[in-house]
Amino acid sequence: MPTLNWIGKEAVINHHDEVPIHTLTHDPDRSLGVENEPIGTGNLLIEGDNLLALKALLPYYAGKVKCIYIDPPYNTGNENWIYNDNVNNPTIRKWLGKTVGKLSEDLSRHDKWLCMMYPRLCLIHQFLREDGVIFISIDDNEVHHLRMLMDEIFGEKNFFAILTRRAMHTVRNSSKDFNHNADYTLVYAKEKSWFGEDKSRYIRYITDKSKKYPHDDNDGRGKYKLDPLSARNYYEPYTFTFENGVEWSPPSGRYPSYSQDTLRRMEREGRIDFSGNEPRAKRYLSEVQEGQPPDVFLSPEIVGFNKEGTTELRNIFGEGGVFPQPKPVKFIKFLLELLRSKDAIILDSFAGSGTTAHAVMEQNREDGGSRRFILVEVEPKIAREITAVRLERVSEGYTYEQKGRLQHVFGTEGTFSYYHVGETFLEKQEIPFSEMAQLLFFKETGTPMAVNTVVSLVEGDSPSYGACNAAERYKRAFLGSADGVGVYLLNSEDILTEDLIDHLPPHNGSRVIHCGGTQLTEATLKQLGITFRQMPYNLV
Numbered sequence: 001m002p003t004l005n006w007i008g009k010e011a012v013i014n015h016h017d018e019v020p021i022h023t024l025t026h027d028p029d030r031s032l033g034v035e036n037e038p039i040g041t042g043n044l045l046i047e048g049d050n051l052l053a054l055k056a057l058l059p060y061y062a063g064k065v066k067c068i069y070i071d072p073p074y075n076t077g078n079e080n081w082i083y084n085d086n087v088n089n090p091t092i093r094k095w096l097g098k099t100v101g102k103l104s105e106d107l108s109r110h111d112k113w114l115c116m117m118y119p120r121l122c123l124i125h126q127f128l129r130e131d132g133v134i135f136i137s138i139d140d141n142e143v144h145h146l147r148m149l150m151d152e153i154f155g156e157k158n159f160f161a162i163l164t165r166r167a168m169h170t171v172r173n174s175s176k177d178f179n180h181n182a183d184y185t186l187v188y189a190k191e192k193s194w195f196g197e198d199k200s201r202y203i204r205y206i207t208d209k210s211k212k213y214p215h216d217d218n219d220g221r222g223k224y225k226l227d228p229l230s231a232r233n234y235y236e237p238y239t240f241t242f243e244n245g246v247e248w249s250p251p252s253g254r255y256p257s258y259s260q261d262t263l264r265r266m267e268r269e270g271r272i273d274f275s276g277n278e279p280r281a282k283r284y285l286s287e288v289q290e291g292q293p294p295d296v297f298l299s300p301e302i303v304g305f306n307k308e309g310t311t312e313l314r315n316i317f318g319e320g321g322v323f324p325q326p327k328p329v330k331f332i333k334f335l336l337e338l339l340r341s342k343d344a345i346i347l348d349s350f351a352g353s354g355t356t357a358h359a360v361m362e363q364n365r366e367d368g369g370s371r372r373f374i375l376v377e378v379e380p381k382i383a384r385e386i387t388a389v390r391l392e393r394v395s396e397g398y399t400y401e402q403k404g405r406l407q408h409v410f411g412t413e414g415t416f417s418y419y420h421v422g423e424t425f426l427e428k429q430e431i432p433f434s435e436m437a438q439l440l441f442f443k444e445t446g447t448p449m450a451v452n453t454v455v456s457l458v459e460g461d462s463p464s465y466g467a468c469n470a471a472e473r474y475k476r477a478f479l480g481s482a483d484g485v486g487v488y489l490l491n492s493e494d495i496l497t498e499d500l501i502d503h504l505p506p507h508n509g510s511r512v513i514h515c516g517g518t519q520l521t522e523a524t525l526k527q528l529g530i531t532f533r534q535m536p537y538n539l540v
Helices: 050-061 090-106 109-127 143-158 260-268 285-290 306-317 329-339 355-367 380-396 433-445 451-460 470-475 498-502 522-528
Strands: 022-026 044-047 065-070 128-138 159-166 182-189 223-227 280-284 345-348 372-377 397-402 405-410 417-424 478-482 485-489 511-515 530-534
Touching (some): 044 380, 050 109, 050 372, 050 417, 050 433, 065 109, 065 329, 090 109, 109 143, 128 329, 143 159, 223 285, 280 285, 306 329, 306 380, 306 397, 345 355, 355 372, 355 380, 372 380, 380 397, 433 451, 433 478, 522 530
Parallel strands (some): 044 372, 044 417, 065 345, 485 511, 511 530
Antiparallel strands (some): 022 417, 159 182, 223 280, 397 405
16 A cells, blocks of 8 residues: 655654553633543543643543544645634644654754654554544545555555535636635544445435324334425426326426336335325435435535634624634534434544534433543633533523624533643652542553443542541452453552452452552462553542
8 A cells, every 4th residue: 555754753653652642631710510520421621732631541432432523724825814824833833843853944834744743643543442533624636645545554444435515606717727615524433444335334424304204003113204206406307197097197396206117116015105186206204314425526505614613702702703714514524424323422622612512512402412522722822711601601691692683592401520631640749549540540551441330430539539547448359351361459558468469359350450560470470360560640
C-alpha cells in the first residue's frame, strides 16, 4: 500500500505512545447539572490540547466509543479570524517545536498539518469499538493527504466512503476559477468486516420517519400505510391493467412511481391495495425501519448549509460569534442516525462551538436515546464562553427574536461535566485513589475499568482513601481482573509481605500488585504468581 511521507513524520510516527498521561481536573463551576460524576459515566467537555486530553481519556474510554466526529482545521492558511483554520495555533506551534525540533522551522503548512494530525488520529483509533465508525470533515486543501493518513492508520480495508456536502448555498463571484462551495466527510470503520451480511448492522438512513402505519393484514408482514402509485418526478406515463381488471394511470401533472414490471410483481405479492377509489401501494413499517444506503452526495434538504449553523449560533448567542461557517446541527444528527445506536458514546476532539454535543442532546430528546458526548476544545476562551455556554442554553432552553416576534426553544435537559487538562501524574504529589486505580487497571489490562466498579471507587473516595487504616486499604485493593490477571493497588506506605498478601481479597490467577515496596524475593513472587510494581504516589 502506498504511504505518505513528509518532513517531520519520523518525529511523530510513535509520538502518541510517548505522550505522558495527564490528570483531568474537574471544574464544578462550569459544569451543568451534575456533581462528582465519575469520568466514563456522563457527558464531558474538556478544555485543553486534544493530544493530551485524548491520552488522558484512554483509561476510561478505550474501545468504548461508537461514533467519532471531528472537524479539524482545514488548513486554508486563513488567519483573519479568531478560530484559525490552520495550524498556527500557539499550542500547536509550541508542540511542533518541542516534538519535531529544529526541523519545524522548515515545515510547510501541509507538513505542520500532517505532524499535528498523525498522533491524534493514532490515539483516536484506540477509542473506537469494534463496530465503531469515524467521520472526518475536511475540504480540498487536505482531503488527499487525509485519505492517505487514514488508510495508513485505520487500514484501507476499513474505508467506507467520502461524502460530499454543499457547504454554501451562494456563489462566490470573487473566485478566480471554480466556486469552491463543497466540503467532504471521510468515513472509516474500526472493523468494516463487523458490518458483514447482517442487515441490522448496515449503515442506513431512514427516509420516512412517519409513525402513521395504521393498517395490518395480520399476514406476518406487520403494519403498513398506503402510498399513491404516482409522484411528481418524471417517469414516462403509461396506463396499466391489473390482473383483476382494474385500470390505472397517473393523474394529470403526476407520473408513475414504479415500472410496469414492478407494479406487476407488487400485485402478485399482495402489496397493492384496491379498497379505495384508486389502487395504492403498501409501504411496510419493517422495511422503512431498515432504511436505505445513504447517498455519498448529501442532500442540502437533509444535512443543511453552513448558513443554518450560523443562524443556530445567532439564535443562541444573539450574534454569529467567531464561527462564520459552523456545521448545522442537522448534519451531525444525520451522521448519528446512520449508526442507529441510541446508547452510543460520541467523541469530538475538535469541538469548536459544540455542534456535536448540541446534536446529541437534540437527538436524545427526539427519540428517547441515552447517547453521551465527549468534547475537547483547545482554546480556553472558546471552550468557556462559547462551547459551554451553548450547551447550557441548549439544555435549559433559550429565546430569540425572529421577524419582530420572540421564539422560544425548549431545553433538552442535558448535563455535562467540565474538565481541564491538568498535570502529568509524575508532577502530581497526591492523587485520588479512584484516578490512579483506573489508570493502572488500563495500563495492566489494556481495558477500561467497568463503569459499576468506577462508580463504587468514586463513592469509596469518601471518606478519603488517605484516611483509611491498613485493613480498610487491603479490603479496597482489588481493582478487578481481565484475561485472568487480577490487579491490586495499595498506597506508597504499604510494603508487600506474605502476611499482607494473606489479607488481600483473593483472586484465582496471576496478580499484579502496586504498592510502595516489597520484602519478597523474585523467586517468592514468581512462586506466588505475583508481579510487583512500585507505586511511589501518595493516594488520597
